[in-house]
Amino acid sequence: MVSLVPRRARRSELVWQWGLRLGTFGAFFLWWQLSTQNLHSLLLPTFAQTAEALWQLVSKGTIWEPLWISNQALLIGYALSVGIGVPLGLLMSRIRTAERFLDVYLNVLLTTPMAALIPLFIMIWGPTLTARVVIVFVFTFVIIVVDTRAGVRGVERALIDMAKSFGASELAIWRRILLPGSLPAIIAGLRVGLGRAFTGMVLSELLLVGVGVGRLMLKFRGSFDGDLLYATILLVVLEAIVCTLLLRTLEGRTLSWASDASA
Amino acid sequence: MSALAEARPAPPQPRPAARYLPRGDWYVPLVAIAVGALAWEVAARATDVPWLPPFSQVFGALWSLTSQGLILSNLVASLRSLGIGFGISLALGLPLGALMGRYRKWEWALDMHVSWLLISPSIVFAPIFFTIFGLSDGTRIGVVVLYAWPIITYNTFVAFRRVNPELIEMAKSFGAGERQILFRVILPGSLPLTMAGLRLGMGRAVKGMINGELFVALVGLGAMTQKYSNAFDVKNVLALVLLVMIVAVFAVELVQWFDRRLTYWAN
Numbered sequence: 001m002v003s004l005v006p007r008r009a010r011r012s013e014l015v016w017q018w019g020l021r022l023g024t025f026g027a028f029f030l031w032w033q034l035s036t037q038n039l040h041s042l043l044l045p046t047f048a049q050t051a052e053a054l055w056q057l058v059s060k061g062t063i064w065e066p067l068w069i070s071n072q073a074l075l076i077g078y079a080l081s082v083g084i085g086v087p088l089g090l091l092m093s094r095i096r097t098a099e100r101f102l103d104v105y106l107n108v109l110l111t112t113p114m115a116a117l118i119p120l121f122i123m124i125w126g127p128t129l130t131a132r133v134v135i136v137f138v139f140t141f142v143i144i145v146v147d148t149r150a151g152v153r154g155v156e157r158a159l160i161d162m163a164k165s166f167g168a169s170e171l172a173i174w175r176r177i178l179l180p181g182s183l184p185a186i187i188a189g190l191r192v193g194l195g196r197a198f199t200g201m202v203l204s205e206l207l208l209v210g211v212g213v214g215r216l217m218l219k220f221r222g223s224f225d226g227d228l229l230y231a232t233i234l235l236v237v238l239e240a241i242v243c244t245l246l247l248r249t250l251e252g253r254t255l256s257w258a259s260d261a262s263a
Numbered sequence: 264m265s266a267l268a269e270a271r272p273a274p275p276q277p278r279p280a281a282r283y284l285p286r287g288d289w290y291v292p293l294v295a296i297a298v299g300a301l302a303w304e305v306a307a308r309a310t311d312v313p314w315l316p317p318f319s320q321v322f323g324a325l326w327s328l329t330s331q332g333l334i335l336s337n338l339v340a341s342l343r344s345l346g347i348g349f350g351i352s353l354a355l356g357l358p359l360g361a362l363m364g365r366y367r368k369w370e371w372a373l374d375m376h377v378s379w380l381l382i383s384p385s386i387v388f389a390p391i392f393f394t395i396f397g398l399s400d401g402t403r404i405g406v407v408v409l410y411a412w413p414i415i416t417y418n419t420f421v422a423f424r425r426v427n428p429e430l431i432e433m434a435k436s437f438g439a440g441e442r443q444i445l446f447r448v449i450l451p452g453s454l455p456l457t458m459a460g461l462r463l464g465m466g467r468a469v470k471g472m473i474n475g476e477l478f479v480a481l482v483g484l485g486a487m488t489q490k491y492s493n494a495f496d497v498k499n500v501l502a503l504v505l506l507v508m509i510v511a512v513f514a515v516e517l518v519q520w521f522d523r524r525l526t527y528w529a530n
Contacts, residue, residue, distance in 0.1 A: 013367075020371040028376075043394035104292035105299065111466045111511040113473035116485070116504045119492025123500075124314045199384040199474075206386065207477050207489075217390050226394055233391060237383040244382045 045227035053227035054234060063216070063235055070212030073129060074201045077136025081193060085141045086186060089148025090178075099149070109142045115203055127209040132201070139200030140193040147189025151182030183254050191247045198240045316498045325502035333487070334506065341483040344400055345472045345514070348407025352464060355408075356415030357457070363416070364423020364453070377420070380413040385471065389478045403475035403483070410471030411464040418460020422453035458522040465518045469511045484510070 033047040045053070057063040092099045118135055125131035159177050168176070205214020213236055220229035300318045307317040328334050362369040363377075385406065392405035426449050434448050476485025484507055491499040 016368065017371040020368060021375050024372045024376065100291050101295045101298075104295050108508055108512060111469065111515050112504075112508045113470040113511060115470070115474045115477055116488055116507045118477070119488055119500050120314065120497065120504070123492065123495055123497060195382060195384065199386055202384050202387050203474060203477075206389065208492075217387075221390055221393070229390055229394070233387050236387050237379070240383050241379055 041226070042224040043221075043226040043229075045230050049227040050230040050234070053225075053231035057228065057231050057235065063213075063232065066212045066216045067235070067239070070201055070205060070214070073132035073136050073204070073212075074197055076129075077133040077200065078140055078194065078197045080133065080137050081140035081144055081197070082190060085144030085189075085193070086148050089145040089186075089189075090152060090182075092145065093149045093152035093182075094178075106142060106146055110146060114138050114200070115207070118204055118207055122208045127211070132204045132209055132211075135204040136197050136200040139203075140197045143196060144189045144193045147192065148182065148186050151185025151189070152178055154185060155181035184251070187247070187251045187254055191244060191251060194243055194247060195240065198236070198243075202236060314497050316501065320498055321501045321505065324498040325505055328499065328502060337483050337487050338506075338510075341472055341476065341485070341510070344403045344407055344475070344483065345468055347400075348404045348471065349411055349465065349468045351404070351408050352411035352415050352468065353461070356412050356460075356464070357419055360416040360419025360457075360460075361423050361453075363420040364426075365449075370420070373416075374420075377413050377417050380409070381417060385409045386474050386478070389475060393479070398479060398481055402479050403472070406475030406478070407468050407471040410474075411468035414467060415460045415464040418463065419453070419457045422456035422460070423449065425456065426452040455526045458518075458526055462515060462518045462522060465515050466511070469507075469514050473507055 029047045036044050036046045092102060114135075117138060121131045121134050121138075125134065155178055159181070160173055163173050163177055201212075202214055205212045206217065207214075210218065213232055217229055217232050220226075220232060303315075303318040307315045359369075359373060363373055364370070388409055389402065389406050392402040396402045396405065430448050430452065431444055434444050439447065472483070473485045473488075476483035477489055478485075480486045480489040484503055488500055488503045488507075491503065
C-alpha cells in the first residue's frame with residue numbers, strides 16, 4: 001500500500017507473503033497452546049479450549065442475546081454521533097468564528113480519556129440504555145466532527161473561488177464542491193469513530209452497567225470459565241473487525257469515485 | 264482473510280488535534296475556556312441539579328483533594344504505569360516498525376497483527392490481562408501497551424517505507440555504506456512521521472492508563488474516580504475528570520515538545 005513504485009507481485013512473493021502471515025498466526029496459536037496446556041489453570045485456557053468454547057457460544061446461542069443488547073447501544077449511539085457530528089463539523093468548517101472558538105475544546109476532548117466521564121453518566125441516568133447510548137456517543141462524536149471539518153478544510157480553495165467568480169450560490173458550492181470533496185475524509189472519520197464506539201460499548205458494560213457482552217465477560221471471569229471468557233472477547237474483536245472492514249469497503253468505493261471526479 | 268490483509272489503517276494524517284499551541288491569536292483558546300467555565304458556572308447555579316455542581320465548587324474540590332495529599336500518590340501511581348507502558352511500547356514498536364519498513368518479510372509477518380490490534384477495541388483485552396496478571400500492575404501496564412504499541416509500530420513502519428528511495432540511491436551512488444545510509448538518510452527522513460506516531464501513541468496511552476485503572480480500580484486516578492462515583496460524589500468525580508484532562512494534554516504536549524526539537528528542520 002505504501003510502496004512508491006507500483007509493481008506486480010510475483011508468485012513467489014505471494015507465497016512468502018501469505019506463508020509468513022499465516023505462519024505467524026499459526027506460531028502464535030501454537031505458542032499459546034504450549035505455554036498454557038501444562039498450567040491447567042482455570043483462568044488461562046489453552047487455544048484448543050478457547051476454540052471449543054467459541055463454537056459452544058455460537059452453536060448454543062448463548063452469545064446472541066447479550067451481543068444484541070450491547071449492539072443496541074452501539075447502533076443508537078453511533079447513529080446519533082453521525083447525525084450530529086457530521087453536520088456540526090460541516091458548520092464549523094464554514095463559520096470561522098465558531099471554529100476558532102471551539103477549536104480548543106475539540107482538541108482537549110480528543111485527548112481526554114472519555115472513560116473518566118462514564119461514572120458521571122451512570123449517576124445521571126443510572127445503569128440504563130440511555131446511559132450506554134450517551135457513553136457511545138461521547139466516545140464517537142468528537143472524532144467525527146474533527147474529521148468532517150478536516151475534510152471540508154482540505155477542499156481546494158481555488159475551486160471555491162472559481163465557482164464563486166462564476167456566480168455559484170453558497171448552496172451550489174456545498175452541493176457541487178464541498179460535500180463531494182470532503183466525502184472521503186468524512187467516511188474515514190466514520191470508520192475511526194466506529195472503532196471508538198466499540199470501545200465505549202465494551203467499557204461501559206465492563207465498568208458500571210452490567211448488561212450485554214460486558215456482563216457475560218465478568219460472569220465468566222467470576223465463574224472461572226476462562227475459555228468462555230476468552231471466546232467472548234474474540235467474538236467482540238471479530239465483530240469490530242468485520243464492521244470496520246465493511247466501512248472500509250465503502251471508503252474504497254468513494255475514494256475511487258472521488259479520484260475519478262477530480263481527474 | 265485477504266480482505267483483512269488489505270485492511271491496513273490509513274496513514275495517519277497530521278490532524279488538527281495534534282496542535283495544542285494556539286495558532287495565530289494566543290488568547291482565543293484562553294477566552295474560549297474562560298467563557299466555557301463561566302457558562303458552566305451559570306448553568307449549574309441556574310438549574311441546580313445534583314449532577315452538575317458549579318465550576319467553582321469542582322475547582323475547589325480539586326484544590327482540597329490536592330492539599331489533603333490524596334492526589335499525589337495516585338497521580339504518581341498512574342504516571343508510573345503510563346511511563347512503563349509507554350516505554351515498553353517504544354522499545355517494541357520502534358524496532359519492529361523499522362524492520363517492517365525496511366524488510367518485506369518482516370512486514371508480511373507482522374502487518375496483519377498490527378492491523379487487527381489497531382482495529383479492535385483494546386479495552387476488551389483487559390480481562391485477559393487480568394487472568395494473567397491479576398490485580399498487579401501488570402494488568403494496567405498491559406492495557407497501556409496495547410493502546411500505544413500498535414499505532415507506534417504502524418507509524419514507524421510507514422515512516423521507514425516512505426523514505427524517498429531517490430535519496431537512498433543518490434547516497435549509494437556517492438559511495439555511502441549501509442551505516443551511513445541508515446543514519447544520514449533513513450533515520451532523519453523517517454523522523455517526522457515516527458514522531459507523529461509517538462504523539463498519537465501518547466494520547467492513546469493516557470486513555471489506556473485511565474481505562475485500565477477504572478477496570479482494575481485499585482490504584483491511580485481511575486481507581487479514585489471509581490471510588491468517588493460509587494459514593495455518588497459528583498464534585499470529586501468532576502474534579503478528577505478535570506485533572507485527567509490536564510494530565511492528558513500535558514503528556515501529549517511533552518511529546519510535541521520533543522517532536523519540535525527533533526524535527527525543527529522538517530517544517
